[in-house]
Amino acid sequence: MNNDPNKHNPNQPCQCNIDRALHGPNGFVFINGAQKQSDTPTGKSYFAYNIRIGDTETKHRYSEFESLRKSLVRLHPTMIVPPIPEKHSIVDYAALQTRVKDDLSMVEKRKRMLQTFLNRVAKHPQLGHDHVFHRFLENGVAWSDVLHSSPLSDLPKNPLQVIASKQPDIAAYEAILANSLIPTPTATYTLKNPDPRFEESEKFTYRIANYMSNNLDKSQRKVIRRLGELANDYAELGAVYNGFSLNETGAVANAIEKIGQAVDASYTETGQMVTALEGEFAEPIQEHSQFAHTIKQVLRFRHMKHAQVELIESSLKNKEESLQNLLDIEREASRLHDAMTTERTIGSNALDIDQINEAANSHTSGEESGQEESPYLNNDHRPIVRRRSRGWGGPVQMISAVGHTLQGLIDVDPASTRHNQIGKTKDSMELLQKALEITRKDLAAASIEVQADLDRFQREKIRDLRDMLIAYAKVHINYCQKNLESWEEARVEIDKIPN
Numbered sequence: 042m043n044n045d046p047n048k049h050n051p052n053q054p055c056q057c058n059i060d061r062a063l064h065g066p067n068g069f070v071f072i073n074g075a076q077k078q079s080d081t082p083t084g085k086s087y088f089a090y091n092i093r094i095g096d097t098e099t100k101h102r103y104s105e106f107e108s109l110r111k112s113l114v115r116l117h118p119t120m121i122v123p124p125i126p127e128k129h130s131i132v133d134y135a136a137l138q139t140r141v142k143d144d145l146s147m148v149e150k151r152k153r154m155l156q157t158f159l160n161r162v163a164k165h166p167q168l169g170h171d172h173v174f175h176r177f178l179e180n181g182v183a184w185s186d187v188l189h190s191s192p193l194s195d196l197p198k199n200p201l202q203v204i205a206s207k208q209p210d211i212a213a214y215e216a217i218l219a220n221s222l223i224p225t226p227t228a229t230y231t232l233k234n235p236d237p238r239f240e241e242s243e244k245f246t247y248r249i250a251n252y253m254s255n256n257l258d259k260s261q262r263k264v265i266r267r268l269g270e271l272a273n274d275y276a277e278l279g280a281v282y283n284g285f286s287l288n289e290t291g292a293v294a295n296a297i298e299k300i301g302q303a304v305d306a307s308y309t310e311t312g313q314m315v316t317a318l319e320g321e322f323a324e325p326i327q328e329h330s331q332f333a334h335t336i337k338q339v340l341r342f343r344h345m346k347h348a349q350v351e352l353i354e355s356s357l358k359n360k361e362e363s364l365q366n367l368l369d370i371e372r373e374a375s376r377l378h379d380a381m382t383t384e385r386t387i388g389s390n391a392l393d394i395d396q397i398n399e400a401a402n403s404h405t406s407g408e409e410s411g412q413e414e415s416p417y418l419n420n421d422h423r424p425i426v427r428r429r430s431r432g433w434g435g436p437v438q439m440i441s442a443v444g445h446t447l448q449g450l451i452d453v454d455p456a457s458t459r460h461n462q463i464g465k466t467k468d469s470m471e472l473l474q475k476a477l478e479i480t481r482k483d484l485a486a487a488s489i490e491v492q493a494d495l496d497r498f499q500r501e502k503i504r505d506l507r508d509m510l511i512a513y514a515k516v517h518i519n520y521c522q523k524n525l526e527s528w529e530e531a532r533v534e535i536d537k538i539p540n
Contacts (some may be wrong), residue, residue: 059175062095063163070094070159070178072152078102088148090155092178099180103128106155108188109177113168115196118342119205119490120168121498123161124331126154153320154328166497200342201225201349204479206486214479222469223476224356226348233351236488242495243340250333258330261323268315275308292538299534306527314520321512325505332502336495343484343491350480357473364466371459 062068074091089100101109106125113122159178163169176187187193195212197203202218204211217223282301286294 055170055172055175057172057175059094059097059178060170060172062097063169063175063178065095067095068163070156070163072156072159075148075152076100088151090152092159094178097178097180099178099182101177101184103151103155105177105184106158108184109174110158112173112188112193113162113171114338115200115203116171116173116192117168118200118203119339119487119494120165121332121335121339121494122168123158123165124328124335125158126151126327127331150319150324154324157324157328199225201345204483205342205346205490206483217472217476217479220472220476222356222472224349224352226345226352228345230345230348230352232344232347236347238492239340239343239488243337243344246333246336246340250330250337253326253330253333258323258326261318261326265315265318265323268311268318272308272311272315275304275311279305279308292534296531296534296538299531303524303527303531307524310520310523310527314516317516317519318513321516322509325509329502329505332498336498339491339494343487346480346484346487350477350484353473353477353480357470357477360466360470360473364463364470367459367463367466371463374456374459 063070071093072090073093075088076091077086078089079086087102087104089102090106092099092101103125110122110125113120162174168174173187173193176182177184197215197219199219202215204214204218279301282297282304286298286301289297
């Protein structure tokens with residue numbers, strides 16, 4: 042297949058060859074084998090799983106399945122991406138004599154669960170049309186190149202900067218949300234106005250996840266383990282009965298041998314029941330236990346989007362209050378400036394009554410004592426307009442000058458600084474307002490998408506549970522029927538023993 046020119050456009054479904062094959066009449070994805078291979082640089086071995094869709098075949102190792110799933114989660118944070126089988130822990134490795142990844146039953150289990158994963162993704166109404174998924178199934182494509190190319194290479198590191206809704210200019214919106222002024226909520230943030238629908242969904246999902254992980258899955262694994270032990274005991278017991286029959290003769294020997302054969306059949310049927318329960322019931326239970334945790338992550342993403350909206354609203358409100366305070370200060374400064382200007386104008390034309398009185402008194406006493414006229418009166422005894430100068434004005438002026446000098450060192454131009462602060466605050470408010478509009482639309486769209494996928498998954502889960510319970514019943518019915526046949530044959534031989 043040629044490299045498809047389709048870009049990751051959520052508004053337009055992919056129309057590549059893999060997309061057509063997946064949604065055609067033979068769109069089932071098979072994993073039809075696994076080969077052990079060696080990593081050239083490190084020399085470590087791994088299993089490569091053979092994938093076939095239609096006439097196209099390719100191979101991928103487990104770590105590439107893991108990175109595919111992580112990529113789909115990043116591209117579609119509001120979608121319930123199906124899980125893959127979990128990695129094995131150190132305890133799992135220690136529980137077996139050989140490494141788990143070399144154990145054939147574990148390889149077969151991974152094949153089944155990885156095949157289920159691929160087909161669940163293929164049937165998903167959105168994930169099944171994602172071109173990144175198609176390139177994973179495409180032959181001759183280096184998966185590392187896909188991981189380092191668009192659209193994965195274009196995604197922001199912070200998931201909250203991803204625009205989940207299908208808005209037109211996603212790149213510009215993501216750039217706004219990446220601005221350092223946009224607040225980012227912490228994982229412990231508590232919503233002030235939570236949506237009751239999703240609040241209830243979160244509680245239900247947490248309860249289901251806890252029950253399935255700590256009760257149902259754990260109990261079912263215990264049952265399967267004990268059935269496996271029982272099968273081994275049957276194998277040992279069958280050999281004992283067969284050996285015992287050699288010590289007898291006639292009808293007794295035949296009856297004992299037949300019992301040994303019935304026990305051997307019980308060993309075989311128990312082993313087959315274990316395999317059937319593992320594949321048709323235990324693995325789906327494990328898968329749905331993982332699904333519950335996946336749903337928790339999806340609801341957490343929507344929760345964080347809601348928290349982002351609330352934090353931006355709070356930040357915008359604080360900026361509005363700061364702007365109002367700055368504007369109040371600006372108005373007060375203008376009022377004081379106007380008042381001081383008016384005072385200086387009036388003061389320069391006003392007559393100091395104290396000086397006039399003092400001048401008049403001096404003139405009167407001068408006339409009586411023969412002294413010269415007061416400099417505050419003209420020869421025609423009219424007052425001379427002059428501003429009063431007090432004896433302590435010098436020190437006050439000096440202190441005032443020092444104060445102005447210090448103020449100049451701190452803030453050369455307080456009015457200019459205030460104007461800059463007002464301008465910056467308005468710019469910040471404009472950015473926050475744009476971010477608020479984006480996140481509100483994004484939250485609304487994300488809520489719709491999350492709810493729609495929850496509804497879709499609920500319908501799918503009901504179908505799965507029905508199929509699982511039917512399969513569980515059929516496995517036990519088949520086990521009981523096969524054992525009944527074996528023991529009825531043994532009963533016939535027992536009846537032949539003479540009284």
